[in-house]
Amino acid sequence: MSRSRVRCPRPRTPPHAHGARRAFAALAPRAMIAAVAPLAMLSACGAGAGRDTGPGPAGDPGVPAAAASDARAAATPPALRLDGSVVPIEVAAELALDPARPDFRGTIAIQVQLARPTRHIWLHGKDIAIARAAVQPERGAAIAATPTLRGELLGLALPRAIGPGRAALRIEYTGQLSARDQEGLFRATDGGRTYIYSQFESTGARRAFPCFDEPGFKVPWQLTLHVPDGMVALSNTPVDRETPSSDAAAASGTAAAGTAAARTRTLVFRRTRPLPSYLVALAVGPFDVVDLGTAGRNHTLMRIAVPKGRAAETRYAREVTGQLLEALERYFDIPYPYEKLDSVAIPAFPGAMENAGLITYDASIIMARPNEESPQHQQEYASVAAHEMAHQWFGDLVTMAWWDDIWLNESFATFMSDRVVDDWQKSWRVADSRIAVTERAFAADSLVTARKVHNPIHEHAEIEGSFDAISYQKGGALLDMFEAWIGREPFRRAIRGYIRAHEWGSATSKDFIAALAAGSRPEIARAFESFIEQGGIPLVSLALECRPGERPALSLRQERFLPIGSKGSAAGTWTVPMCVGLPPARGAKSATQCFLFSGEAARVDLDSQRCPAWVDGNAGGHGYYRVAYAGDLGVKLLAGAGLDPAGRMAALFNQKAMVESGHGRVGDLLAIIPPAARDRDPQIVGVALRLAQSIDLLVADAQGPAFARYLSRSFGRQARAIGWTPRPGESIQTSNLRPDLLRVAGLRGDDRAVIAGARATARRFLADPRALDPGLGALALAIAARSGDRALSAAMEETFEKSEDHRLRAALLGGMVMSRDEAQRERTVARLGSGALDLDEMSAILLNATSEPAAREATWRYLVAHLDQVAAALPLTVRAGLATFATTFCDEEHRKTVDTVFRARLGSLPGGKDRLRQVSEKLVLCIARRARSGADVAAFLEKQ
Numbered sequence: 001m002s003r004s005r006v007r008c009p010r011p012r013t014p015p016h017a018h019g020a021r022r023a024f025a026a027l028a029p030r031a032m033i034a035a036v037a038p039l040a041m042l043s044a045c046g047a048g049a050g051r052d053t054g055p056g057p058a059g060d061p062g063v064p065a066a067a068a069s070d071a072r073a074a075a076t077p078p079a080l081r082l083d084g085s086v087v088p089i090e091v092a093a094e095l096a097l098d099p100a101r102p103d104f105r106g107t108i109a110i111q112v113q114l115a116r117p118t119r120h121i122w123l124h125g126k127d128i129a130i131a132r133a134a135v136q137p138e139r140g141a142a143i144a145a146t147p148t149l150r151g152e153l154l155g156l157a158l159p160r161a162i163g164p165g166r167a168a169l170r171i172e173y174t175g176q177l178s179a180r181d182q183e184g185l186f187r188a189t190d191g192g193r194t195y196i197y198s199q200f201e202s203t204g205a206r207r208a209f210p211c212f213d214e215p216g217f218k219v220p221w222q223l224t225l226h227v228p229d230g231m232v233a234l235s236n237t238p239v240d241r242e243t244p245s246s247d248a249a250a251a252s253g254t255a256a257a258g259t260a261a262a263r264t265r266t267l268v269f270r271r272t273r274p275l276p277s278y279l280v281a282l283a284v285g286p287f288d289v290v291d292l293g294t295a296g297r298n299h300t301l302m303r304i305a306v307p308k309g310r311a312a313e314t315r316y317a318r319e320v321t322g323q324l325l326e327a328l329e330r331y332f333d334i335p336y337p338y339e340k341l342d343s344v345a346i347p348a349f350p351g352a353m354e355n356a357g358l359i360t361y362d363a364s365i366i367m368a369r370p371n372e373e374s375p376q377h378q379q380e381y382a383s384v385a386a387h388e389m390a391h392q393w394f395g396d397l398v399t400m401a402w403w404d405d406i407w408l409n410e411s412f413a414t415f416m417s418d419r420v421v422d423d424w425q426k427s428w429r430v431a432d433s434r435i436a437v438t439e440r441a442f443a444a445d446s447l448v449t450a451r452k453v454h455n456p457i458h459e460h461a462e463i464e465g466s467f468d469a470i471s472y473q474k475g476g477a478l479l480d481m482f483e484a485w486i487g488r489e490p491f492r493r494a495i496r497g498y499i500r501a502h503e504w505g506s507a508t509s510k511d512f513i514a515a516l517a518a519g520s521r522p523e524i525a526r527a528f529e530s531f532i533e534q535g536g537i538p539l540v541s542l543a544l545e546c547r548p549g550e551r552p553a554l555s556l557r558q559e560r561f562l563p564i565g566s567k568g569s570a571a572g573t574w575t576v577p578m579c580v581g582l583p584p585a586r587g588a589k590s591a592t593q594c595f596l597f598s599g600e601a602a603r604v605d606l607d608s609q610r611c612p613a614w615v616d617g618n619a620g621g622h623g624y625y626r627v628a629y630a631g632d633l634g635v636k637l638l639a640g641a642g643l644d645p646a647g648r649m650a651a652l653f654n655q656k657a658m659v660e661s662g663h664g665r666v667g668d669l670l671a672i673i674p675p676a677a678r679d680r681d682p683q684i685v686g687v688a689l690r691l692a693q694s695i696d697l698l699v700a701d702a703q704g705p706a707f708a709r710y711l712s713r714s715f716g717r718q719a720r721a722i723g724w725t726p727r728p729g730e731s732i733q734t735s736n737l738r739p740d741l742l743r744v745a746g747l748r749g750d751d752r753a754v755i756a757g758a759r760a761t762a763r764r765f766l767a768d769p770r771a772l773d774p775g776l777g778a779l780a781l782a783i784a785a786r787s788g789d790r791a792l793s794a795a796m797e798e799t800f801e802k803s804e805d806h807r808l809r810a811a812l813l814g815g816m817v818m819s820r821d822e823a824q825r826e827r828t829v830a831r832l833g834s835g836a837l838d839l840d841e842m843s844a845i846l847l848n849a850t851s852e853p854a855a856r857e858a859t860w861r862y863l864v865a866h867l868d869q870v871a872a873a874l875p876l877t878v879r880a881g882l883a884t885f886a887t888t889f890c891d892e893e894h895r896k897t898v899d900t901v902f903r904a905r906l907g908s909l910p911g912g913k914d915r916l917r918q919v920s921e922k923l924v925l926c927i928a929r930r931a932r933s934g935a936d937v938a939a940f941l942e943k944q
Contacts, residue, residue, distance in 0.1 A: 075120045077153045080459065081214060081402070082122060085115045088212045088219050089166070090271075095208075096226040096264070097233075097284045099187060099194040102177050108209045109170045114163030121145075121169065124206035124213035125154030127184070132172040137162040147171070152203065152460065154210050171210045180835075182349060182875045184208050185282075190307035190347045190363070195285030197346050197360065199353060202403060202463045205277035215276040216401040216506050222271045225282065229263045232287040234305055234342050236280060236357040237270040270339065272356070274504050276399050281355030283344045290314050295322030297335040306345045306367060313367035316378055317343065317385070324386050327420045328393070333496055337397045337503070341389075348806065348838040350878055352384050354391030354413070361388075364807065364840075372807075374726070374773045375735040379428060383417050390416035398499050401506040406466045407453045407532070408512055411475020412495075415483075418476070428732050432683055434480065435621045435649040436690065441473035442626075442657065445537050446561060447925075448568035449917040453478070453532035454509045464877055464910030470535075477624045478531050484622035485577035485594055486520040494519025527575035527596060531624065537561040538574045539661070540597065543630035546611035554580065554604045554615065556597055561626045563660045565928020573600055576625055581616030581647065582608060592619045614641040621650030628663045638672060645681055652676060652687045656694055659933070666933040667940045670695065674714045682733035685718060689740050696748065697890040698930050698937045701853075706941040711749035713944070719745035720753050724761045724776060739779050746783040747818075747851045758783035759792065762815070766795055769808050781815030782848050788820040797824060806838055813837070814844035817855050825855060829862045833869035842874065850888040860885065864897060867905045880912035883919045890930050895923035 089111045096105045106128075112121075121135065130147040133156055137143070145156035156169065178186045182199050184207025189195070198208065206213040225233045229245045243266040272280075288311040292302035302321060304314045321343065325336055338357040345363040352361045365384050368377045394416065395409035418437075422430040444450050451470050457463055483491040498507070498515035509532060517525040539561035546552045560572035575598040582591040593607050606612070614636040617627035629637065637643070637651050655672065658664035669691060676688035692711060699707045719741045726735055746754040762784040765777035785793050793816065800812040816828040831837055832845060849859040863870060863885060871879040883906055886898045898920050906912045 075155070075157070077150050077155060078122060080457070082124075082212060085118065086121050086123075086212075087113045087115070088217050089113055090220045090222075091209075091211065092222045092224070093209050094224040094226070095282075097177075097185070097196050097282075098228050098264075099196050099231070099285050100228070102179070102187070103174055104177060104185065105172075105174050106209060107170070107172050108211065109168060110211070111166065111168050113166055117161040117163045119158045119161045121156040121158075123154050123156075123169075123210055124152055124203070125149055125173075125210040126152045126203075126206045128154075128173045128175040128207065128210065130154070130171060130173050130210070132170075134170050135162065136168040136170065138165040138167060142170075145169075152206055154206075169210075173210060175207060180873070180875060181877075182346075183877060188347045188349075191309060193286050193308050195283065195287070195307065195346075197283050197344070197349075198281045198355075199349075199360070200280060200355075201278040201353060202406075202467075203278070203460070205280060209277070211277045213277045215278060215399050215403065218274040218276045218399055218504075218506055220271050220273065221275055221280050223269045223280070223282065225267050225269070225284065226264050227267065227284050229265060230286065231284055232289060232305065233267050233282070233284045234287075234344065234358055235269045235282045236272050236275065236338070236355060238301075238340055239267050240270040241268045242266065243268075273338070275356055275396075276506075279354070279356045279396055279399075281353075281358040281360065283358070283360070287344075290318060292318055292321060295325050296329050300325065300336050300338075301340040302342070303340070304343045304345070304366065307347065307363070310345075310367060313369055313372075316368065316373055317366050317381055320378075320382055321385060323424065324382065324420065325389055327424050328386070328389055328416070331416070331420060331492065332393050332499060334393060334397075334499060334503075337392060341392075343385075348840050350839060350875065352388050354388040354395060354409075356392065356396045359385075359388045361385075369770060371770050371772060372774055374775070375732040376775065379421075379732060379736070382421050382425070383430075386420045387413045387417040390420070393499055394495075397504065398502045399506045401508050402457070403463045403466055404455055404457050405509050407471040407475040408507070408509065410467065410471045411453075411479055414472050414476030415479040418480075429645070429683065432646045432649065434477075435646050435653065436683075436686065437473055438477040438480075438621075438624070439653055439690070440469045441477050441624075442537060442653075444469040444918075445474055445535065446563050446566075446660075447918055447921050448535075448562075448566060449914070449921045450535045451914065452535045461908065461910050461913060464880075465912075465914040467911075468914075474624070475532075478528070481577055481622050481624045482516065482524065482528060484579065484620065486516075486524065490520050491516075523575070523596060527577055527598075530574040530598075534572065534574075536568075536572055538572075538576050538625040539570075539628055540576065540578070540617060540625050541628045541630065542615065542617045542633065544612070544615055544633060545603075552606045552608055552611045554606065555601075555630075556604065557601045558597065558625075559600075561657070561661060563925050563929065564662045564932050565925045567924075573598065574625075576623070578617070578623060578625075579619040580606075581619035581643070582606065582612045583614060583642070616641065616643060616647055616651070618650055618654070619647065620644065621646045626657050626661075627654055628658060628661075634658070634664075645683060648681075648684060649687050652684070652691065656691050660694075660929065662932070666695070666698070666936045670710075670937070670940050677714045677718060682731065682737040685715075686733075686737055686740060689715070689744055692744065695937060697888075697926050698934050699941075700934060700938060703938050703941050704853075705750075706944060708748065708750040710941060710944050711744055712751045715741060715745050716749065716751040716754065719751060724757045724780065726773070739775055742776075742783070743779060743851070746779075747786060755783055755787050759787065759789055762789075762792055765811075766792070766799060769805070769811075774807055774811060778811035778814050778844070781811055782818045782851070785815040786818040786820065786852055790821060793819040793821055793824055797827075806840060809837075810840045810844040813841050814848040817845045817849050817859070818852050820854075822854075822858075825858055829855075829859050832859075832862060833866045833873060835873045837873065839875060839878070842870075846882075846885060850885070856888055860889070860894070864901055867901060871905065871909075877910055880906050880909040880915045882906060883912075883916050886919055887922045887926070890923065890926040892927060895920060895927070898923065 092109045094107045133145040133147045134142045135145050143158055145158055148155040183204040185198050187194050187196055203213055205211055223235045227233045245263045245265040286308045287305040288308055290304040290311050294301055304317055340357055342358045344360045345366050346360055347363050349362040365381055390413040394412040400408045418430050418434050453470055453475055494516045498512055513525050513528050538558050541557040543555040545555050558573055559570040562568050562570055575596055578597050579592050579594040584591055595604055659666050659669045673688050673691050677685055679685055722738050722741055742754055745751040746758050758780045761780035765772045796812045796815050800809055803809050816824055819825050832842055849855040883902045886894050903916050907916055
């Protein structure tokens with residue numbers, strides 16, 4: 001847990017006070033500048049910093065009687081959101097940052113509007129120590145304020161009431177640069193050099209500045225940085241002016257007072273367009289900066305900043321970033337909205353972040369050595385870059401007003417990434433692969449503990465939990481469904497209208513839905529709201545009615561989809577945009593008929609005079625609903641109805657869902673996996689792998705060998721054919737399938753040829769890690785170690801102890817945890833709590849351990865015994881995810897441990913409460929499903 005504190009320095013006159021006033025004066029009205037000078041001499045600590053002195057008595061002549069009750073109320077910190085009585089207008093921040101130091105100094109000046117008289121101002125601040133604070137009213141002298149840090153709030157108590165009207169806050173403070181938590185300002189090391197980065201979403205800005213840290217407060221920011229000579233400094237905007245190092249000491253003021261004798265220079269960045277605090281960003285360090293030239297309608301300047309000496313690893317990003325930006329401009333028909341676009345690589349960073357004009361990426365996403373630049377790397381970078389750049393319009397230019405609408409940002413960026421990349425690289429077939437991605441949303445949304453898309457936030461810890469498969473994948477799937485139903489061009493016109501109506505401001509779900517309805521049909525509003533204002537997935541029961549003398553019709557009913565064992569209610573209706581596929585007329589493509597289905601039941605006449613041979617209840621897989629087919633309609637659909645690849649993938653996943661909900665038999669699912677595994681389309685084979693993995697937890701230990709043989713028979717031939725070595729000219733679908741296919745055949749299955757290939761590949765990888773794709777090398781190490789190759793396992797540990805390459809170290813750890821050598825496995829697991837591993841290295845252990853029973857059990861025992869220690873070694877925002885490891889089991893004992901040990905330790909973390917409820921429910925469902933279908937699985941395997 002973080003500790004809020006207020007540390008009072010000894011009273012003294014700060015050096016270079018005139019320099020420290022510069023940022024404050026820049027935002028103050030001209031008439032207020034003369035009053036700033038005395039401010040540097042006022043020490044808030046002398047007035048009792050750290051104590052909530054509260055307002056003065058009602059009789060205080062400085063407090064109007066009518067305002068006394070408001071003043072008392074203002075002294076009480078807000079429960080969740082600021083009350084809006086004090087609103088920022090613009091911000092100037094000044095920071096002294098040195099990557100060699102674990103701390104920093106800052107001065108922030110915030111011009112605000114006061115709605116009413118007040119003696120107490122609340123804003124946000126966390127893990128910072130306030131040295132001085134003062135408030136400059138619109139008229140009169142500056143007033144020293146008494147600061148109080150309470151949780152994540154900073155209160156400024158004044159000796160007399162000020163307002164209504166404008167005022168300026170000025171706060172001097174110090175803070176810490178974490179080397180572990182990647183929230184706020186933090187440090188990271190690469191190649192022996194240290195860098196400073198920022199990550200402010202969702203509420204990390206308050207660790208860097210006292211500020212109004214809510215997305216609805218969208219104002220211009222002006223940033224000034226004092227950095228050591230030789231360091232590169234980047235922010236949202238270009239540098240406006242720079243003070244050379246010889247003059248830096250005189251210009252830096254109190255903000256630079258803690259930078260010792262190192263020569264520094266000062267960079268003043270241009271004032272931004274309106275931004276919420278969570279989109280402000282910076283980076284400082286000895287970067288190599290790669291110039292990408294310009295792109296787009298406004299000839300936007302683009303650069304990539306990478307750790308020193310690694311500029312050559314940006315080859316692919318250099319090639320395609322401008323193309324992606326221009327593709328997004330074409331879609332929105334709005335030029336890229338900011339002055340420049342920098343991309344920054346961060347070592348071992350969990351993902352990427354869409355800061356306006358300065359996007360940050362995990363280094364492995366944007367950088368690759370020649371052996372790492374695989375088709376998977378290229379597709380990953382293009383998809384992530386398109387996602388983050390789409391945010392520059394949808395999320396940055398137009399921002400959600402509060403975190404209950406984070407889906408507006410994330411779902412649209414998810415949708416746009418698929419749309420833009422699919423149009424840009426048709427051969428990648430991203431439009432088809434979205435079917436598998438949507439399954440993540442279906443899996444999450446089948447839980448009764450799942451959030452709604454538009455979900456109220458009741459407490460601070462719930463904000464982090466909003467960044468999940470519901471906000472990303474479900475929201476993106478809903479946009480895909482409604483685009484397919486409305487039509488691509490009308491949908492795009494509605495999106496453009498929404499952005500133009502709200503540019504440089506904030507918007508809500510209702511604003512977005514209104515724009516969508518205005519651009520298509522009014523009833524769309526009701527349909528969209530039915531999906532975002534309630535959780536769950538519609539289950540549409542579909543029957544075909546063909547009566548003599550009548551047009552064929554569909555009989556439809558709907559309820560909530562619930563898995564076996566769910567304690568939820570099936571009651572629920574949606575207004576569902578349905579599109580059904582029908583057999584084509586001779587010489588034509590498959591026919592599609594679309595309609596809105598609302599209410600519990602309906603009968604829909606088909607646009608056909610003949611009774612169709614089959615019906616696809618979810619044409620093209622665009623619909624966010626499951627279909628329970630009556631009679632043999634589902635069998636006919638899977639038996640070769642001429643579906644396109646997306647339709648076939650959706651139908652296969654739908655069959656899995658029917659088994660999980662009790663509407664189908666697990667034996668039927670096991671029977672359709674082998675033919676799907678033999679399909680010529682690699683994406684269909686990938687779906688077959690997913691179906692097989694869904695059976696895994698239903699297999700009892702006694703049937704483990706039989707299931708391994710089933711997997712080898714189903715996938716072994718394809719795994720041997722695809723091999724360990726990529727072939728020139730192979731499709732990206734084949735390349736993407738390779739690691740998944742080899743993993744199932746070699747780790748969960750028992751294919752001897754695949755295992756032998758893994759041993760040979762592992763030795764080549766150890767001999768020269770840069771000669772092979774690191775993903776395949778890591779997989780080969782894991783399979784070889786699990787096969788009992790003790791000499792190789794020993795060589796892996798020896799290499800690990802000598803290596804400083806964190807990607808190689810992660811691959812080695814993932815292999816060592818799979819070792820048959822129990823002592824080595826235990827040593828590897830124990831490293832989780834050492835504090836010596838980065839996020840990627842810890843993830844490699846945890847992820848690989850789920851694939852092998854002995855490793856899984858050893859890791860579980862260590863987590864239970866050392867949970868606090870392991871959690872402390874992870875960044876704060878990902879610690880609650882440790883609970884997910886429990887879902888690799890399927891029994892009551894592990895569920896009880898989640899509800900006791902894990903809940904007590906992780907429940908109070910950001911997103912922890914929701915994560916633990918969902919993990920517990922997943923275990924309940926697995927236990928129920930195993931009780932229902934385990935015997936059927938055993939009977940099927942015994943016949944193989």
